[in-house]
Amino acid sequence: MNVELRHLRALVAVIDAGTFTAAAERLNITQPALTRTIQQLEAALGTRLLERTSRSLAPTEAGLAFSERVRGVLGELDAAIASAHSSRTVRLGFSWLLPDPWAHDTITACERRSGARVLLHRCDDPLSALRDGVIDAAVMRGDVSGAALAVHHLFSEPRVAAVSARSPLAERDRLTWAELGTHPLVVNTLTGTTRAESWTEPDPGRAIVTCTNFDEWLELVAADRGVGAVPVAARRRVHHHNVRFVDIADAAPTAVSLVYVAGRVTPLLRVLRDCALAEARRFRAETR
Known part of the structure; x- marks a missing residue:
C-alpha cells in the first residue's frame, strides 16, 4: 500500500500526544481508527515505529528518525498550503462608492474566513466586467437582471x-x-x-x-x-x-445587490456571497 498524508500526521500526533487516546482527540478520529492507521503505516514501511506496553508508548529508534524527517515534510507542506491560500483572490467590482460599513465588514469577514484576499476593482460598467471575467462579483445599485446572472438583494438605501x-x-x-x-x-x-x-x-x-x-x-x-x-x-x-x-x-429607496455570473461560482465566491448576505442581515437589523 502507499503511504498517505493521514498516516504521517497520525504518527506525529501520537508521538507528540504520548497516548493514542489524546492523539485521537487531537485528530478528531476514534482511537481504533488511529490504531489501524499506525498499523497500516508500519506495514507499509516494514518496520515497527512505536513501542507499546500497558503503561507506556514511545517511538522506536526507526520511528523517531522517521518522524523527524516527516515533521520537515509536513512543515513544508503546511507552508505551501498557507502560501497558496494567501495568494488566492476574489475580485469585487463596483462603479462608485461602496455602501458603508457593510462593504468593509463583508471584506473583513470574507478574508478571515477564507484566508484569501478580496481585491476591489472600480469599473464604469460592472455588467460588462462580469461577463468578460474581469471581476468575479459586483456590488450594484438599482434594478439588475439577466438570464445568466445571480442577483442577491442585500438592502435598500435612502x-x-x-x-x-x-x-x-x-x-x-x-x-x-x-x-x-x-x-x-x-x-x-x-x-x-x-x-x-x-x-x-x-x-x-x-x-x-x-x-x-x-x-x-x-x-x-x-x-x-x-x-x-x-x-x-x-x-x-x-x-x-x-x-x-x-x-x-x-x-x-435604491436597491443594493451582489451580482455574479451564475455559471462561474467558485468556493471562494461562495464564501464572499455568504459573508455579504450575513453582513447585510446585520446591517438591516441595525438600521431599522
Missing part, C-alpha cells in the same frame, strides 16, 4: 437630491420627488439609479443630460446642467464645493 450650489434648490432643506421631476436631469446611463422613467409620469419635454460614470455625473451637477438623485452614501462621503445634497421627502 436617496437624496444632488443639486448645484448655484441652484435655488441648494437653499432648501427638503424637496419632493415630484418637484425634483420638474428640473433638467443628469443621468448616468451605465450605472445610475435615476432616469426620466423613475417618475410615474415622466415629462417627455424634460431636458436630459447623459454621461457614463459617476465622476462625470457629479461634475455635470456641479456645473448646474441638471439635478440628480443618489443614495444617501454620497452625502456622507462626497465633498464637492459646488454640489449640495438635499433630502427628498418621498423618494423610493
